[in-house]
Amino acid sequence: MAQELIIEAGRTEGQYWRDVWRYRELFYFLAWRDFLIRYKQTYVGVAWALIRPVLTMFVLTMVGKFGKLPTGGAPGPLFFFCALLPWQFFSTTLSESSVSFVYNANLVSKIYFPRLVVPASCVIISFVDFFVSAVFLVILIFYYRFIPPAAIVFLPFFVLLIFGASLGAGLWTAALTVKFRDFRFVVPFIVQFGLFASVLFPGKGHLLYSLNPIVGIIDGFRWCILGGENVIYWPAFVASVLGVTFMVITGLWYFRKTERILADII
Amino acid sequence: MSDAIITIENLSKLYYLGNNVRDGRGFRHIIEDAVRNPVQWLKDKSRNLNAGKEEFWALKDVVFDIKQGEVVGIIGRNGAGKSTLLKILSRITEPTTGRISIKGRVASLLEVGTGFHAELTGRENIFLNGAILGMSKAEIKRKFDEIVAFSEIEKFLDTPVKHYSSGMYVRLAFAVAAHLEPEILIVDEVLAVGDAAFQKKCLGKMQEVSRSEGRTVIFVSHNIAAVLQLTSRAVVLDKGRVRFYGPTEEAVEQYTKAIDSDSTVFFPVDKLPRKNGGNQSAHFLSFRFDRPAPIFSSDENFRFLAKIRAAEDVPQLRLSVTIFTAEGVPIGSCSGAERPGLARGKETEVEVSIPNSRLAPGHYHCGVSVGKGDHRTGQVDFDVIIDTLAFEVRAEEGADGTVSTWHRNWGSIVFPDLIQNSHKNGNGNGNRL
Numbered sequence: 001m002a003q004e005l006i007i008e009a010g011r012t013e014g015q016y017w018r019d020v021w022r023y024r025e026l027f028y029f030l031a032w033r034d035f036l037i038r039y040k041q042t043y044v045g046v047a048w049a050l051i052r053p054v055l056t057m058f059v060l061t062m063v064g065k066f067g068k069l070p071t072g073g074a075p076g077p078l079f080f081f082c083a084l085l086p087w088q089f090f091s092t093t094l095s096e097s098s099v100s101f102v103y104n105a106n107l108v109s110k111i112y113f114p115r116l117v118v119p120a121s122c123v124i125i126s127f128v129d130f131f132v133s134a135v136f137l138v139i140l141i142f143y144y145r146f147i148p149p150a151a152i153v154f155l156p157f158f159v160l161l162i163f164g165a166s167l168g169a170g171l172w173t174a175a176l177t178v179k180f181r182d183f184r185f186v187v188p189f190i191v192q193f194g195l196f197a198s199v200l201f202p203g204k205g206h207l208l209y210s211l212n213p214i215v216g217i218i219d220g221f222r223w224c225i226l227g228g229e230n231v232i233y234w235p236a237f238v239a240s241v242l243g244v245t246f247m248v249i250t251g252l253w254y255f256r257k258t259e260r261i262l263a264d265i266i
Numbered sequence: 267m268s269d270a271i272i273t274i275e276n277l278s279k280l281y282y283l284g285n286n287v288r289d290g291r292g293f294r295h296i297i298e299d300a301v302r303n304p305v306q307w308l309k310d311k312s313r314n315l316n317a318g319k320e321e322f323w324a325l326k327d328v329v330f331d332i333k334q335g336e337v338v339g340i341i342g343r344n345g346a347g348k349s350t351l352l353k354i355l356s357r358i359t360e361p362t363t364g365r366i367s368i369k370g371r372v373a374s375l376l377e378v379g380t381g382f383h384a385e386l387t388g389r390e391n392i393f394l395n396g397a398i399l400g401m402s403k404a405e406i407k408r409k410f411d412e413i414v415a416f417s418e419i420e421k422f423l424d425t426p427v428k429h430y431s432s433g434m435y436v437r438l439a440f441a442v443a444a445h446l447e448p449e450i451l452i453v454d455e456v457l458a459v460g461d462a463a464f465q466k467k468c469l470g471k472m473q474e475v476s477r478s479e480g481r482t483v484i485f486v487s488h489n490i491a492a493v494l495q496l497t498s499r500a501v502v503l504d505k506g507r508v509r510f511y512g513p514t515e516e517a518v519e520q521y522t523k524a525i526d527s528d529s530t531v532f533f534p535v536d537k538l539p540r541k542n543g544g545n546q547s548a549h550f551l552s553f554r555f556d557r558p559a560p561i562f563s564s565d566e567n568f569r570f571l572a573k574i575r576a577a578e579d580v581p582q583l584r585l586s587v588t589i590f591t592a593e594g595v596p597i598g599s600c601s602g603a604e605r606p607g608l609a610r611g612k613e614t615e616v617e618v619s620i621p622n623s624r625l626a627p628g629h630y631h632c633g634v635s636v637g638k639g640d641h642r643t644g645q646v647d648f649d650v651i652i653d654t655l656a657f658e659v660r661a662e663e664g665a666d667g668t669v670s671t672w673h674r675n676w677g678s679i680v681f682p683d684l685i686q687n688s689h690k691n692g693n694g695n696g697n698r699l
Contacts, residue, residue, distance in 0.1 A: 004369050005367070005368040006366070007354065007357060007360075007366040008360075008366070009364075025397055025402055026398060029397035029398070032394075036385075040385045106380065107381050107398065110358070111356070111358065111381070112358050112374075263353065
């Protein structure tokens with residue numbers, strides 16, 4: 001006889017995480033669906049993942065030139081693209097996951113699956129975009145005949161950090177938007193404002209700026225890829241690690257809390 | 267071990283009505299509350315957030331079990347708790363109390379084509395929908411040809427489903443669902459869609475599944491004929507409770523009987539929480555129709571009695587009535603003239619009638635208020651009761667046994683007969699037709 005399933009109020013965490021594992025295939029299918037839909041009826045398709053950051057890079061490089069922003073010895077485009085790469089990942093996840101439940105309301109109210117799958121699939125899709133854009137970074141490096149420093153071996157660690165930050169923030173916005181649709185309007189603002197706060201004027205060395213965990217991560221990316229004068233600012237780094245850990249843990253906690261009543265309020 | 271495949275014990279589900287996040291308490295209000303008075307806000311937060319809200323038990327102490335291979339129907343009126351029960355069984359929402367144990371894989375079909383995406387092709391949707399319904403990729407691949415054959419859409423397999431006709435869409439969706447191989451299948455009203463021939467095919471498939479393969483099926487429908495045809499046992503739900511559980515014929519009998527006997531003519535409203543206040547200077551105790559059943563015909567006076575008690579001296583009062591359709595759409599309202607009031611602590615029963623209401627056949631209910639003033643001079647409400655005095659207007663029966671017809675789409679009011687005159691310039695003589 002098949003395994004017995006018990007339904008009662010307040011299911012245990014253990015059972016939940018077993019379910020997440022059991023529904024891994026659905027997770028894959030949802031990500032695959034979102035990926036297919038994303039570029040359906042577009043001419044350049046997945047190239048959009050590249051076009052957006054590249055265009056932004058050009059704009060930022062111009063602004064940087066006119067504003068005479070220090071690039072720590074690195075070529076302007078390279079300097080800004082290093083920052084845009086993680087920022088784009090973070091901001092796309094944020095905006096996609098904030099509307100993810102609104103788009104999938106029909107699914108959530110008709111079928112059971114661990115709801116974590118929905119925002120997690122947003123993170124995965126943005127992660128794919130991240131890798132597509134990373135190819136362009138490699139091209140830039142070759143174009144400028146730039147030799148990255150030895151610190152590049154630490155890059156995966158910073159990728160992990162930005163992944164965590166995206167996941168944590170994605171969980172928060174996904175859950176919050178279900179309860180308060182206001183966040184549909186708040187998130188685009190964060191994304192817009194964040195580009196200036198984190199990418200263009202990182203306010204290097206200012207403790208207050210460093211409280212933004214993305215600043216530390218961007219610093220890390222530049223340190224690993226560009227080196228030279230782009231040294232890591234340790235308080236910002238510590239703030240990032242702590243901030244990301246905090247975001248993931250509280251994000252999971254809040255998401256799980258909202259998940260129990262999700263189908264009733266969506 | 268018993269042979270019950272599903273055991274439901276004391277299952278209840280509580281919802282809070284009104285005043286929740288959805289109707290107006292947005293983020294802004296929470297911030298506002300928090301900023302205005304942080305201490306009070308924290309206190310409120312730590313206390314029960316739902317205090318003071320109206321409770322609604324969608325399900326209350328539901329107990330029954332289903333044996334392996336049984337096909338069980340669930341019947342009940344709108345709001346009886348059928349959908350809530352299905353949602354809990356398919357784990358979409360958690361129960362408030364109680365416990366269900368299920369032995370086996372459950373697939374629930376609360377809707378055909380859940381998760382279908384208009385932009386994706388038929389082929390892509392088969393995989394996606396299969397995964398959503400709980401099939402593995404290998405399983406879908408194995409049954410792919412069968413599914414396509416059942417759905418009869420081979421030619422359009424690589425066309426986005428947004429270009430499908432609604433019939434093709436439903437056929438494809440049901441084809442995927444029909445090829446699930448769960449031990450337990452939960453089906454809700456899916457037969458309401460699609461053409462007659464396809465419905466028959468679906469019913470046949472479901473019968474085949476349950477008879478030959480020994481699967482357990484839970485089937486919810488308003489279609490009593492389908493329930494009788496498909497199921498051997500049925501649960502009758504009424505106001506969240508199990509009214510009856512047993513052989514389908516008996517259950518259907520109980521259900522139809524319950525609908526008839528439920529028509530009450532007495533409506534106590536004394537203890538009811540008031541949704542939209544009034545200052546309670548005077549309040550309603552009860553309403554009643556002075557007839558054996560709450561049934562009227564369209565050309566007679568709509569008449570009821572309202573019992574009122576005054577909490578303080580009210581010099582004068584008047585009553586207003588709003589009539590709503592069964593779906594809750596207001597049809598019209600009227601007020602009476604002000605009449606002499608009541609002394610403190612006194613009770614009175616007022617007879618209210620709407621002369622020749624001209625309501626079309628159908629089910630209605632009323633909202634009643636007592637107050638002073640009227641819509642011209644400005645008014646104060648003492649008490650407002652909505653959703654009471656449910657009644658039915660029946661079509662008149664002619665002397666020869668003919669029943670007048672009235673189509674739902676014609677609305678809820680029967681206007682006076684049309685006056686039709688030939689236009690003077692039309693055929694010259696201006697005679698009435």
